[in-house]
Amino acid sequence: MEHTGTIRSGFIAIVGRPNVGKSTFLNRVIGSKISITASRPQTTRDRVLGIYDTEDAQIIFLDTPGIHEAGKALNQYMVEKALSTLSDADIAMVMTSPEETAEKISRVMAHVGTSGKDAVLVLNKADLIPEEEREKRLGLLGSVGAFRSAYAVSSLTGDGITELLVGLKGLLPEGPRFFPDDMITDASLRFLCQELIREKVFILTSKEIPYATAVEVEEFREGEPTYISAAIHVERPSQKGIVIGAGGKMLKEIGKQARLDIQRLLGTRVFLELFVKVTKDWTKKPTRLKELGYK
Ligand SMILES: Nc1nc2c(ncn2[C@@H]2O[C@H](COP(=O)(O)OP(=O)(O)OP(=O)(O)O)[C@@H](O)[C@H]2O)c(=O)[nH]1
Numbered sequence: 001m002e003h004t005g006t007i008r009s010g011f012i013a014i015v016g017r018p019n020v021g022k023s024t025f026l027n028r029v030i031g032s033k034i035s036i037t038a039s040r041p042q043t044t045r046d047r048v049l050g051i052y053d054t055e056d057a058q059i060i061f062l063d064t065p066g067i068h069e070a071g072k073a074l075n076q077y078m079v080e081k082a083l084s085t086l087s088d089a090d091i092a093m094v095m096t097s098p099e100e101t102a103e104k105i106s107r108v109m110a111h112v113g114t115s116g117k118d119a120v121l122v123l124n125k126a127d128l129i130p131e132e133e134r135e136k137r138l139g140l141l142g143s144v145g146a147f148r149s150a151y152a153v154s155s156l157t158g159d160g161i162t163e164l165l166v167g168l169k170g171l172l173p174e175g176p177r178f179f180p181d182d183m184i185t186d187a188s189l190r191f192l193c194q195e196l197i198r199e200k201v202f203i204l205t206s207k208e209i210p211y212a213t214a215v216e217v218e219e220f221r222e223g224e225p226t227y228i229s230a231a232i233h234v235e236r237p238s239q240k241g242i243v244i245g246a247g248g249k250m251l252k253e254i255g256k257q258a259r260l261d262i263q264r265l266l267g268t269r270v271f272l273e274l275f276v277k278v279t280k281d282w283t284k285k286p287t288r289l290k291e292l293g294y295k
């Protein structure tokens with residue numbers, strides 16, 4: 001449906017340390033899984049755009065990688081991505097969670113301060129603490145920066161999200177609809193498929209494996225079923241064995257779980273073929289990163 005009249009619109013970067021629930025929040029607001037999530041940190045590696053559209057507003061949320069101390073080229077890429085997304089946005093939504101102290105988010109706040117953006121503080125995972133503790137924590141954390149407003153929400157239960165969205169709308173200027181009102185993301189299907197496969201690796205494998213993995217869709221033929229073939233890149237031969245698993249069991253499970261999500265995304269049946277490739281030390285080499293889509 002085409003809306004007319006003036007609306008409020010703008011770009012809001014969701015920034016914070018890893019694992020505070022930025023991507024879970026985005027999916028909750030958009031009502032669709034467009035950004036992958038996992039219980040371990042450093043899941044998101046790129047900017048993921050999600051469009052929240054109502055009759056009187058269009059808020060474009062930009063999910064970002066968690067800001068952390070980056071050593072390897074991949075981690076540097078991630079943090080740079082978060083910071084460049086912040087500098088492109090109108091407003092910074094600083095997300096934190098109950099286990100984080102004011103000191104812990106000081107680095108994030110320093111970047112937000114440098115960016116000069118209006119900032120809103122969001123304490124996510126509020127379901128983990130009693131109601132009376134929420135205000136206290138918001139007060140403590142709020143003293144770290146000059147926030148326009150502060151909210152406690154749960155991206156898991158949806159608690160507090162409506163109030164937050166109303167508050168964010170109020171901070172945005174009058175403006176155009178930047179995207180068609182039925183669009184939810186600018187990500188390509190290929191990217192979303194790669195991410196869904198990578199998410200299964202993040203969930204099903206352990207130790208260094210999730211961090212040594214990149215996924216590249218090599219063939220994508222739409223149809224019924226849609227045929228997708230994808231390579232899972234690891235850094236060392238020993239990691240290849242782990243991803244394949246005894247008798248191919250691990251790779252089969254990754255494929256099974258990813259296929260279900262991809263089918264839901266595409267609305268077709270999917271034939272998914274996965275294979276594992278060793279791309280030596282790809283997380284440490286900028287040229288390899290670029291080849292694997294991190295550019
Ligand atoms: N209890 C609770 N858990 C949550 C909530 N939001 C997210 N989580 C969990 O927190 C973990 C991390 O969530 P993500 O959305 O991947 O976090 P992120 O901030 O995007 O993490 P990175 O991409 O690594 O920076 C997952 O296990 C989520 O299920 C919440 O409101 N309450």
Ligand SMILES: [Mg+2]
Pocket residue numbers: 022023024035036037043044063064065066
């Ligand atoms: Mg994330």
